[in-house]
Amino acid sequence: AQSVSQHNHHVILSEAASLELGCNYSYGGTVNLFWYVQYPGQHLQLLLKYFSGDPLVKGIKGFEAEFIKSKFSFNLRKPSVQWSDTAEYFCAVTSFSGGYNKLIFGAGTRLAVHP
Amino acid sequence: EAQVTQNPRYLITVTGKKLTVTCSQNMNHEYMSWYRQDPGLGLRQIYYSMNVEVTDKGDVPEGYKVSRKEKRNFPLILESPSPNQTSLYFCASTAPGILSYEQYFGPGTRLTVT
Numbered sequence: 001a002q003s004v005s006q007h008n009h010h011v012i013l014s015e016a017a018s019l020e021l022g023c024n025y026s027y028g029g030t031v032n033l034f035w036y037v038q039y040p041g042q043h044l045q046l047l048l049k050y051f052s053g054d055p056l057v058k059g060i061k062g063f064e065a066e067f068i069k070s071k072f073s074f075n076l077r078k079p080s081v082q083w084s085d086t087a088e089y090f091c092a093v094t095s096f097s098g099g100y101n102k103l104i105f106g107a108g109t110r111l112a113v114h115p
Numbered sequence: 116e117a118q119v120t121q122n123p124r125y126l127i128t129v130t131g132k133k134l135t136v137t138c139s140q141n142m143n144h145e146y147m148s149w150y151r152q153d154p155g156l157g158l159r160q161i162y163y164s165m166n167v168e169v170t171d172k173g174d175v176p177e178g179y180k181v182s183r184k185e186k187r188n189f190p191l192i193l194e195s196p197s198p199n200q201t202s203l204y205f206c207a208s209t210a211p212g213i214l215s216y217e218q219y220f221g222p223g224t225r226l227t228v229t
Contacts, residue, residue, distance in 0.1 A: 004157075006157075009155065034217070041224055043205065043220040043221060043222045044158075044205065044218075044220040046217055046219075049217060061133040072151055090157060090158065102148070102160060102163065102173075102197070103160075103218060105154055105157040105159075106157050107148075108155075108157050109159040
């Protein structure tokens, strides 16, 4: 069965530092990949998604992610973080089950950005 | 405004007292899901529904029931809540179509069972 690993559970950065959050999935083949963000007290919002084509995907708020098929990875990056990026970030992968593609989520990475 | 709504947002209850968390979406989406979010475990799917009157178990269905009598509503029912169901619950809906797996999430319901 498909599974998703996010290696960093907690990340603490200073403003303007660069960010990279790791995400690996277990099952090869055709996958659709997502990063969601959850700001404190809010619901999940889509940051970016990859279905096909250019493996470097750009999302909202300056985030980007690179799909590396050979490494089963979809790492999230941002060159310069801001205090407002403090949130929890979830990687998700589609898994075909029960007649439709459902999303499998990673455990999440909690990011704290200090001024 | 396109949205998924959940009620209540916060709920404290006692073991064994039946409760229902409502979920409604105004986007005419066919697929709807319920997740629970627990620290260190991410989101785990409880139940999902592919359309009206079509529901199925997700990864952690024990202790929960759902129904889908109308397209827009997908309530989550806890017949006899227990403390291990204390969690943050999210309802989500997904637009139909092979290229659209983006899920729209509700604001969440924080449930505490004492």
